[in-house]
Amino acid sequence: MSEAPRTMFEKIWERHRVLEREDGQTLLYVDRHLVHEGGAAAFAALRRRGLKPRAPDRIFTVPDHYAPTDSRRLDDIRDPRHREMIELLASNAKEHGIRHFGLGGPEQGIVHVIGPELGLSQPGMLIVCGDSHTSTHGALGALAFGIGSTEVAHVLATQTLWQRKPKTMRITVEGRLGEGVSAKDVILAIIARIGAAGATGHVIEYAGSAITGLSMEGRLTLCNMSIEAGGRAGMVAPDEVAFVYLAGRTYAPEDWEAALSRWRALPSDPGAVFDAEVTLDGGAIEPMVTWGNSPEEALPIGGTVPGPEAAADAERRETMARTLDYMGLAPGMPLEGLAVDRVFIGSCTNSRIEDLRAAAAVARGRRVAEGVEAWVVAGSEAVKRQAEAEGLHEVFRGAGFAWREPGCSMCVGMNGDIARPGSRVASTSNRNFMGRQGPGARTHLVSPAMAAAAAVSGHFTDVRRLLAGGG
Amino acid sequence: MCDGCWRGAAEMEAFTRLTSAAVALPRPNIDTDQIIPARFLSRPREVDHGEFLFHDARRVPATGEQDPDFPLNREEFGAARIIVAGRNFACGSSRESAVWALFDAGFRCAIAPSFGDIFRTNGMKNGLLPVVLPAEAVAALIGQVEAAPGAEVTVDLQALEVTFPDGSVHGFEVDPFARHCLLEGLDEIGLTLSLEDEIAAFERRYGRENTR
Incomplete structure (x- = not known):
């Protein structure tokens, strides 16, 4: 066979192929299996069948979904079910000799923050986790995707996974991002453009000068929300930005030069x-805000809430009426000026050091508006340490933000961090679904800088004005 | 096909052919957070998840009472074992409990123009068949289901066909391997364990790559 040009995805796919059946199903070998508390059902399934993990050294566990953000002590968790989920993960890891980054330990954090941060996620790897935002790790040039718990059990038992080859999509963003425009705005603009199912069945490769110009943190944000466009995975070609990011990390390759030569061919x-x-x-992307209950319902901050008459068909009209009712919005309302009750800066999308720096730059010398409750939840203990070393926690606290312990927190509310019914939340997380941040809570997705701007203004506003010294 | 491949009991209920009433949720982008809110995810599989299905969506927010207009609450759809929905059904989170909630509430098949990829896989591995039909066909099916509640729909995984209440027949595609497993009620772990030699050979070939 001649050497036909291959995509990065194809190279990684082929490298991990154990075998391919005649019907196209392919058995792939998994390099890294990351597991959070949601792995409980899979460990139970394994136990029922009398099986053990095949390759414990390729599995890493960390509690994040149920981690309390007001304490690091298990005893402080009020809901016994939540406490049990964290304990169960630790005991499963211990029983099977799996590396566990426990609550209160120096490495704990959101699984999609600590994977890259510890150097567990590397170019060319196949990485899975029972979590849809596993697409995050593709920012390092890995093939990374979320799986369900039956598949988690399969990977535990066999270190492999059956897959049918997905299609590929390249999203090219050229040009220079404007001041105050971040990776979060880029991905929201992409999803608004192609839709929440725009990349279903595809692995996305992001390319172009606006993408290669992003820092590693920015690329992680971008790839994180690939699933919100329906994408199986998202990836960015590894380059010097990735290599510099990984060098010296705890789990970086021992033979660095050999790894580099492999990675450069990817x-x-x-x-x-x-x-x-x-x-x-x-260059045309502006700071974005979502107005609805799907990440595709996003507009530039200068936009106005669309009306049902703008919907393409009766199905969408009916849905839009329900959405506007749920969100407490009316057609024609400007997004700028919409009052917020809560602000959440955190999640696997936007809780890394660069995100906190961007939010702190806006918060510095300002005060959280009267009546607004604003939280900053660092993505990991390491991010928290770094932020504190830079004094960011003092900036946030001084401005009236709560500075909390690492975990998924208000992105999914599983630990009890939720907003009251009807309250409007400016959130740096990834999903504005109905009830995602608590029953009746109204979520608007924004970048960290836009969230901080909403916190200090008391309403959504164009962060570019604040950055220019106004406000 | 896989004689002798299976170790341990098959864990999945088989699906071959189903004739049942259907219920329609004619909205796009119904996410798995709506299908089962996150606060119910700490329950083990042994717990009946049926009561969590659309827990918040089927209630009136102000009172917490069941919303009589929500299709799943309407008595005439009570016997439905097939759910029909708009595009991108069950998008979002990978929570397999979204499938458990539908399954425990009696559903064995979901029909939509498209699905979230992870849900589609989870369904096939848990006895809940996801069927993709063209948007126009799904719209027609929704119209028929709403016009005549309780009218029967037949889903045949052997023949790869759905028969609507009006008698029209619509073909669909499913991954052949997943179809085989679902028809037989087999899960994949047993099969893969029987491929131990191939996996071990791969590991020798692959060496220490990507361990550190």
């Missing part, structure tokens, strides 16, 4: 063909 070959191509003008 980017898609010139002429490689993708099943779908999308292009966006990076």
Whole structure:
């Protein structure tokens, strides 16, 4: 066979192929299996069948979904079910000799923050986790995707996974992002453009000068929300930004030079063909805010709430009426000026050091508006330590933000961190679904800088004005 | 096909052919947070998840009472074992309990123009068949289901066909391997364990790559 140009995805896929059946199903070998508290059902399934993990050294566990953010002590968790989920993960890890980054320990954090941070996530790897935001790790040039708990049990038992080869999509964003525009705005603009099912069945590769110009933190944010466009995974070709990021991390390769030469061969070959191509003008992207209950319902901050008459068909009209009712919005309302009750800066999308720096830059010398409750939840103990070393916690506290302990927190509310019914939340998380942040809570997705701007203004506002010294 | 491959009992209920009433949720982007809110995810599989299905969506927020207009609350759809929905059904979180909630509430099949990828996989591995039909066909099915509640729909995984209440027949595609497992009620762990030699050979070939 001739050497046809291959995409990065194809190179990683082929490298991990144990075997392929005639019907196209492929058994893939998994390099890293990350497990949070949700793995309980899979460990139970394994136990029922009398099986043990095949490769414990390739599995890493960490509690994040049920981690309390007001304490690091198990005894302080009020709901016994939540406490049990954290204890169960620790005991499963111990029983099977799996590395566990426990609550209160120096490495604990959101699984999609600590994977890259510890150097567990590396270019060319196949990484899975029973969590849809596993797409995050693709920012390092890995193939990383979320799986269900039956699949988690399968990977535990066999270190492999059956997959049918997905299609590929390249999303190219060229140009220079404007001041106050971040990776979060880029991904929200992409999802608004292609829709919440726009990339279903596809692995996305992000490319173009606006993407290669992003820091590693920015790329992690971008890839994180690939699933919100329906994408199986999202990835960015590894380059010096990735190599510099990984160098010296705890689990970085021992033979660094050998790893580098493998990694440099990973980017898609010139002429490689993708099943779908999308292009966006990076210079035209503005700070974004979602107004509805799907991440595709996003607009630039200068936009107004659309009306049902703008819907393409009766189904969408009916849905939009329900959405506007749930969100407490009316057609034609400007997004700028919409009052907020809560602000949440955190989640696997936006809780890394660069996110906190961007939020702190806006908060510095300002005060959280009267009546607004604003939280900053660092993504990991390491991020928290770094932020405190830089004095960011003092900036936030001085401005009236709560500075809390690492975990998923208000992104999914599983630990009890939720907003009251009807309250409006400016959130740096990834899902504005009905009830996601608590029954009746109204979530608007924004970047960390936009969230901080909403906190100090008491309403959504264009952060670019604050950055210019106004406000 | 896989004689002798299976170690331990098959854990999945088989699906071959189902004739049942259907209930329609004609909305796009129904996410798994709506199907089962996050606060119910700490329950083990042994717990009946049926009561968590659309727990918040089926209630009136102000009172917490069941909303009589929500399709799943309407008596005439009570016997439905097939759910029909708009595009991108069950998008979002990978929570397998979204499948458990539907399954425990009696559903064995979901029909939509598209599904969240992870839910589609989870369904196939848990005895809940996801069927993708063209948007126009789904719209027609929704119209028929709403016009005549209780009218029967037949889903045949052997023949890969759905028969609507009006008698029209619509073909669909399912991954052949997943179809085989679902028809037989087999899960994949047993099969994969029987491939131990291949996996071990791969590991020798792969060496220490990507361990550190």
